[in-house]
Amino acid sequence: MASVGRPPELDSNGDIVVKSLVNVTIPTKLANFLKEKGINRSRLFTDVVSKMFEEELCPKCYSTKIAENILRVHCRECEATIKFKNCENCKSKYQPPFNMFAQPKDKSFEKGCYDCIPDEDRQ
Ligand SMILES: [Zn+2]
Numbered sequence: 001m002a003s004v005g006r007p008p009e010l011d012s013n014g015d016i017v018v019k020s021l022v023n024v025t026i027p028t029k030l031a032n033f034l035k036e037k038g039i040n041r042s043r044l045f046t047d048v049v050s051k052m053f054e055e056e057l058c059p060k061c062y063s064t065k066i067a068e069n070i071l072r073v074h075c076r077e078c079e080a081t082i083k084f085k086n087c088e089n090c091k092s093k094y095q096p097p098f099n100m101f102a103q104p105k106d107k108s109f110e111k112g113c114y115d116c117i118p119d120e121d122r123q
């Protein structure tokens, strides 16, 4: 059975990402190169812009409503996690549910994680 086109791109909420056609003018040799390599120009353009503005654009729904808290940088529109931050104390990356934010009982510092505070010493 032949499939008709590719499945639509969905954001973290399962909503379809609405798309627009844009025309770009690029050197012919570059266009030929992309064609020879079989590179999808729409995908390439989207990937490059997303990488350039990594912390300003949601990679799932392309919203610019980006927020951050102690644990992560995330999209306020579709709730996608853009990146997990590192613990301020030990620089370990937060990786829920394995490495979460924690505070020490003795309040020797304010912001830590499971990696640097043993279970029994967490608040
Ligand atoms: Zn999003």
Ligand SMILES: [Zn+2]
Pocket (backbone or CB within 6 Å): 087, 088, 089, 090, 091, 092, 112, 113, 114, 115, 116, 117
């Ligand atoms: Zn830590």
